[in-house]
Amino acid sequence: MFPAEADYDYIVVGGGTAGCPLAATLSVSHRVLLLERGGAPQEFPSLASQDGFLQTLVDTDSSDSPAQTFVSQEGVPNARGRVLGGSSTINAGFYSRAHPGFFSASGISWDMALVNDSFDWVERSWQSAVRDGLLEANVTPYNGFSVHHLPGTKIGASTFDSSGRRHSAADLLNFASADNIRVALRASVDRILLRRRRSQSMLAIGVVYSDRYGRHHHAMTRPGGEVIISAGTLGSPQLLLLSGIGPRPYLSSWGIPVAVHNPNVGQFLYDNPRNGISIVPPTPLDHSLIQVVGIPSDGLIEKVPGPSSFGYLRLASLNVRDTPLVRFNYFSNPDDLTRCVAGLRRAAQVIESRSMNEFRLPEWWAAGGGPREFRYVGAPLPANRSNYAAMADFCRQNVATIWHYHGGCLVGKVVDAELRVMGVGSLRVVDGSIFSVSPGTNPQATLMMMGRSVSDLFIYSLI
Ligand SMILES: Cc1cc2nc3c(=O)[nH]c(=O)nc-3n(C[C@H](O)[C@H](O)[C@H](O)COP(=O)(O)OP(=O)(O)OC[C@H]3O[C@@H](n4cnc5c(N)ncnc54)[C@H](O)[C@@H]3O)c2cc1C
Structure with missing residues (x-):
């Protein structure tokens, strides 16, 4: 059982593709609480194998199903993960590192040695398990099997192993320190708790979350700690808005007290058609x-x-469990x-x-x-x-989606180059919502790498 309130060094919101490696890494030397709104992958047999991929996207009747489907305002059906491991637990498993151009376009000062170490760390946790037509059409050279983003044709790596069993970001929690980490499932974070400092600036001090029975809980960070939002492209801007961080007139129209005015929260939302x-x-x-x-x-x-077209996200209700309304403007x-x-x-x-x-x-x-x-x-x-x-x-x-939607909390608009939410102390966003470009052919590898590497890059030791 979790204590109703406890002091953590880090509270990570969202046990998804970026959130799991981030929480595992931080837990090696700090006390971490990971809050995930979904259940454990083992509870849903269809997630375990390649054959279950389509079934998972169809079996979405229950409010507990691991894939939460939504339809964008353009009428394009889409999905998001609601389970430990996040969208990496429901996705198609294609695994490919980002292309070199991504790193310079991302607005983050990456340390490339750390990036490569972090990719290696992720790939160590599982075995990376139609080419002729592409070659005839001059998509050359043929690069064989590769996890790298290479011009030409390649057989990509997969997070399904040779026996067809899925591996996801949830597996990366095996690298966590069991003594330091607490993982709460079916724990939906309703809002970030903020305090106004004497300087009038805002500080994140904890979260309010509700369990499967709808009971509310508080979890607090200790002084010097941080709340890190890894709730994904739709979940992270949604949570900022519900916590009073966003466009003032818009928040006021919902009756949400404004903590920090930022017109860019939920804007610049992209989906690769x-x-x-x-x-x-x-x-x-x-x-x-x-x-x-x-x-x-x-x-x-x-x-x-890319893409170059972008749209925005709006709240569908004040309930964090409801997927926001999304327009991508394909x-x-x-x-x-x-x-x-x-x-x-x-x-x-x-x-x-x-x-x-x-x-x-x-x-x-x-x-x-x-x-x-x-x-x-x-x-x-x-x-x-x-x-x-x-x-x-x-x-x-x-037009359909390839499910690589991103943005909503862009670097330089909502978070700074160290992923700190602008205007709020001790609050970061680490997930696909910070990207203005989707990394490589497939984003999950880069998101896991980012979860691993940001603590070394930006988050300093509390001790
Ligand atoms: C059907 C599908 C197929 C895909 N196929 C591929 C593929 O083959 N290869 C590839 O590289 N990429 C693929 N992708 C894309 C890739 O999976 C995503 O881009 C990536 O997983 C997103 O990672 P993230 O960390 O940003 O968010 P997520 O992994 O979605 O994590 C967000 C987590 O936060 C949780 N959460 C949200 N709000 C709250 C809250 N308020 N409180 C608590 N928890 C919360 C969610 O339940 C989720 O677990 C696919 C995606 C989908 C949906």
């Missing part, structure tokens, strides 16, 4: 999640990099449309390459004995690929 082409194979294939990725120099198949910046069209043209080259012939319908299926064709799920690509307007329209009409 996905525009896949899906075909039905003539014979059933083994089920597999994404394993092969092509990184051409002029655009990425499926995932529009393709509002014409650069994203240009990249999408370039990526789809490349995808068309792949699909029309010789290696894909076996996926065309057999001749006897093709109407009137014509050429062998593909059977598409959803809309086929426009026949005239050089018609930019038609291709752009396809991008807009068929």
